[in-house]
Amino acid sequence: MGEFMDQLLVVDDDKDLLKVYEKIFKLNHFDVLTAWDGPDALELIKRKRIGVVVADIIMPKMNGIVLLERIKEINSAIQVIMLTAEGSVSGAVDAVKSGAFTYILKPADIDNLLLNIQKAFEIYRLSEQNSAFKDQMLEKAGMMQLVGQNYRIEEIRQKIDVFADSDAPVLITGESGTGKEIIASQIHYKSNRAEQVFIKVNCAALSENLLESELFGHEKGSFTGADKMHRGKFEVANQGTILLDEIGELSLGTQAKLLRVLQEREFERVGGNGTIRTNFRLITSTNKNLKEEVEKGRFRKDLYYRIHVLPIHLPPLRERKDDIPILANYFTRQISKETSKCISPLSPEIIQALERYSWPGNVRELRNIIERLVVMTSDSEIKWSNLPDELKQGSDSCAVRDDSLGVDVPLLDAKKAFEKQYIIKALSCNQGNVGKTAMKLQLARKNLYKKIKEYDIHL
Template sequence: MNPSLLLVTDEEATREAISGEVAGLGASVIHASSGEEALEILTSQPVDGIITGLKLKGIDGLTLLKGIQEIDEQLPVIMVTAYGTVAAAVKAMKAGAFDFLEKPFDQDDVRHTVQKALAMTRLVAENRVLREELERQYDFSAIIGTSPQVVEILRLAGDVAVTNATALISGESGTGKELLARAIHYNSGRGGHPFVAINCATLPENLLESELFGYESGAFTGAEKRKIGRFELAAGGTLFLDEIGEMTLAVQVKLLRVLELREFSRLGSTETLRADVRLIVATNRDLADLVSKRLFREDLYYRIHVFPITIPPLQERTQDILPLARHFLLELVERTGKMVTDIRPEARRILLNYGWPGNVRELKNVLERAVILTQDNSIGPEHLPLRLQEERVSLANVAVSLPRQGLSLEEVERSLLKQALERSRHNKSKAARLLGMSRATLRYRLKKFSLDAE
């Protein structure tokens, strides 16, 4: 669809000169002879830009500009003046005009100015579409699940979204911590401002500090020009710190200062900048345990532990597996064009019985692989990885015999608990999965045998 420009002038010579150049750019021209007529047209049909004189019959160009801004403040308005004084141009630009054209017209200048205005309108429209898509993508309704755990997570997320409180999202890798963080942001009062994410585990200490706070030219070797940090980029919006448990103690001190004073400085600068951001942090580690081991600052822990939300592993909410699988299947159909619409009963049973150590991310990857492999409209066991189809080892298949002299059942339990912790590198969710119990049950048993502090 060709762009359209509204040309507001009662001068025939101006109308002919500008209309010819605009038509050459593939745009259509709508004519209005007065400011009042222009405003009437704007209320009935959309346009991509406006060219108007400063001197008009009825209301003048500056008054028309104010009326246009009340209808659409992002619509570019080009002012035409025969009075090419600096004062007239400055007044129009200060009032919000996009640019101005001076009589007598230079053809190249007219074309260039109109092209810039139309390009800005396209960019604004694209940004609006992207913004609407982001809002749809990260609406709370986009978080799939019917389990009581997910219902409670959404309730908590909705409660904290309307505040500026720091949210701490805990959960294993792949459970959807960043998705939930984005949903909180886009459903908050800061949703129209940036969401800036950084993974604290992927950067060494010196790089993480410069990424967070930015730096000035010459701040250190290799700093050739100023770099804006994530705190500045997130101004007015949300800064998401993923895997905050991996942050070194030195950077923790500087983060704590920002949270306490709401201000910071770029590396190599003495200028103090305001930190107008909402903080959401996430971790797959037990921060309280890190505090007890002096690997995480206690004061920072209490600063970020304002509103904790825990996302349980997928194994603990099997009720969500099939709804998630169907959701991913629909996404993949839309993306690939393959009409795979069904998961056969045996494949569904395999999905439900698998432990999902990689959580939701692993489920999504498994479904994508299956859609690629299938040659019909359904997914069967043959399209799923073999690891999913390996049955869990049960005691019925393991030779367990009681020694003649007997044994202490508590010692056996204690030994198995210690082995599970060692094999999982003290990740309690993974240890619980190895033992076929819930995380809460594991915590109880660890406490019973005084293993919770080890």
């Protein structure tokens, strides 16, 4: 059978049968994990590198169909083989329609089961390789991924698709580190200018004189040190897209010159007389409130209305905390590949610490911390002790006492119990309207439906 780096998980409430499976699969060189029920299986899937799951359909706590759905939510590449008795074949067929690799009747023919597990691992690896290849291609094209499922991120994705079809100026606002450049990149690479250049200029990084030379270009001898002609970014960006990052940092003089370029589509190089025509798509971004800057006289009103045609606002990470587990594990996988490490998905304890932190540096800060954790760990798993002090503050990894139940409850279970009651109350306040409740809770509607199903909440 050969050695498999990724693990095989077997889920069955028959503990004796589970031991038999474990022994057989280990003899055939599979790295095997076992679980007695669905919730335990999901915890293992979140923490380990599992490629294939063999699961019984009929189980207490969580049946195999629900387990399949939850597995696909965590990682759609994981292949699931369902084991079914004669009387539940229809359920197994439905499972295959929902994404299971195949189903096998119990008692399973071991040779057939082993063959299907081997095929499932091959499919899993192909899926993982294709996903990695797709990410690499997007990165090579300059189009980074907009990661997250928060309802506001879903709305931004829709805007990107709509705005990409237009040539109108786009203004992207949001705090530093939220991912404004990613939005600009996606708009360009989904537009009809995708084959042309995508130019990025950081307006805050250059002095006024250098910025004008960078944008408009200069003629040879136009100032001290100008020993040759230099084409500016507006000229280079002809037929393509230009991103003016931190446009709120432009001086009023440069703003006036930019306004003319946008109105007339022409300009002169510094020290030159010849008029140069240009045709570019303008995208701007800022962490400032430009409306307030206009009121204070620091930003031209006419330029503001010229660039504020198609607005996109990126929320800070503290306002989309449901995306923190998704982003953290995405960065863990990405940086693990870059550093040739094999780091397991983050544990619930680590995720909870990440969720408690306020993230003043937003997504950029989260990525930097994950990179530090991956680089510094010598193990295959990031542990509590690896976390920086600012993430440990106010955290308690011990069990807490739930006085309403009179029992000791692990923190994760307490959190789930609170979340369930919170959702029930929110639904009640919105007369059971899932759409309104999702907006109030700042969740994507599909994510709220998943939680309603997970907690067995009756609408």
